[in-house]
Amino acid sequence: MTEEAEPAAVALPDLVREVVTPAAAAEILERTRLHGCNPRKLDSSHARRLARDMCNGSWDDYNPDVLSLCSHGAAIQGQHRLEAVIISKTPRSFLVARNVPHRAATTMDCGKARSAATALSLVVVDRHRKDISSTIRLLQNYDVERDKVAWPAWRSVVYTNAEIVRFFQSKYSDLPDFLPLMTAMKSGVYSSPAASLTCAYLVHRDGGSTSHADNFFQGLISGGHLDTADPRWITRRYFHSPARPRRGNITSALHLGLLLKTWNLWVTGQTWEIANFRATQRMPDIVSADAPCPQQANQALRKPSKDGPVIPRRRAAARAAVPGQTMGMMHLPTEEGFPV
Ligand SMILES: [Zn+2]
Structure with missing residues (x-):
């Protein structure tokens, strides 16, 4: 392993557990649209499905999937969850990473989706x-x-x-x-x-x-x-x-x-x-x-x-x-x- 690839030397963002209210979620999504920080189109039916989970007890608050925000305070990861918070009208806790470089989105959500x-x-x-x-x-x-x-x-x-x-x-x-x-x-x-x-x-x-x-x-x-x-x-x-x-x-x-x-x-x-x-x-x-x-x-x-x-x-x-x-x-x- 070479020197520059040493994993311990790479800084990961700090994660903070934060309660995101519907108003805060709307603000983050507004910044996301304003700065064009998330090229991924928001799929409203997917957001509605997540909101359904949030409303009927199927959402697991132990889920540690990170909400990634860039230097603009815009969502480069987690826009569907934020939209679901707005739809479900209920504040929700997330692990939040701030100041995540935009380029990090290249490797996000490329994992293999889990089936039912x-x-x-x-x-x-x-x-x-x-x-x-x-x-x-x-x-x-x-x-x-x-x-x-x-x-x-x-x-x-x-x-x-x-x-x-x-x-x-x-x-x-x-x-x-x-x-x-x-x-x-x-x-x-x-x-x-x-x-x-x-x-x-x-x-x-x-x-x-x-x-x-x-x-x-x-x-x-x-x-x-x-x-x-x-x-x-x-x-x-x-x-x-x-x-x-x-x-x-x-x-x-x-x-x-x-x-x-x-x-x-x-x-x-x-x-x-x-x-x-x-x-x-x-x-x-x-x-x-x-x-x-x-x-x-x-x-x-x-x-x-x-x-x-x-x-x-x-x-x-x-x-x-x-x-x-x-x-x-x-x-x-x-x-x-x-x-x-
Ligand atoms: Zn940004």
Whole structure:
């Protein structure tokens, strides 16, 4: 090691723990704009996500990430946190470094971002963490965003790692119990891991009857002894088609919609001619096996003209018996556009 590279000789800035009020944060950001000290564009949706963490207890005040201010008193690191302080209207403590040279920003925030899957490892999720974190996103969209955001737009709903961990701990901590079923569906049905795990979870949570759920998944996964009028048979044919969508960030929501529609049809004794779930359709509510009253069934299968015909099973059997016909009529969305 050469003399000038001696680490002890390099002066790091002193850190001081400071409480930053919304007013102080606004002043720092104003100086940042005035002097043009931070070429990084402020991403307001990222700031809003951090503010959400700050408002709902997901922000960790032990986080020692430094707020770096230059000689102008402008933020060269930490502008999103400052914006989040303003949005959340709550003072927050940070470790603050002052008089940091502008050039130091060259090497800031170049670290490898931590994934939600890694964050889950800290709350003792020890396997399939990536699938579980994707599933938590899908479940949260299903449970909370379903009535606000159309399912093709779920990809634009972003959660912070802290939120994923909080959702897991407060609502979905029993998700790992359904991992064996996810693995079986992945290899038997070819549905995406997150759609498989979400479907397994939701049908057991909202489907009303464990024995019905077991029966449903057994047939769906194995395909054994299904007649051609069984909605599971038709759904399996969709997933087994080489043209099925496999990639893309809305594939899981699409697969989930198909799987939930299959459950609803099966549990109400109905079927479909072709497996379809279009961009204009609503993500279905799950019909309970305990009380599939006609009203609930109708609600789950509403707008039959748009959703494709809902037909009693016997008639469907006759139609599906025409070989090749259903395959050609399948509504297979492409990556870019969906059939409407
Ligand atoms: Zn500056």
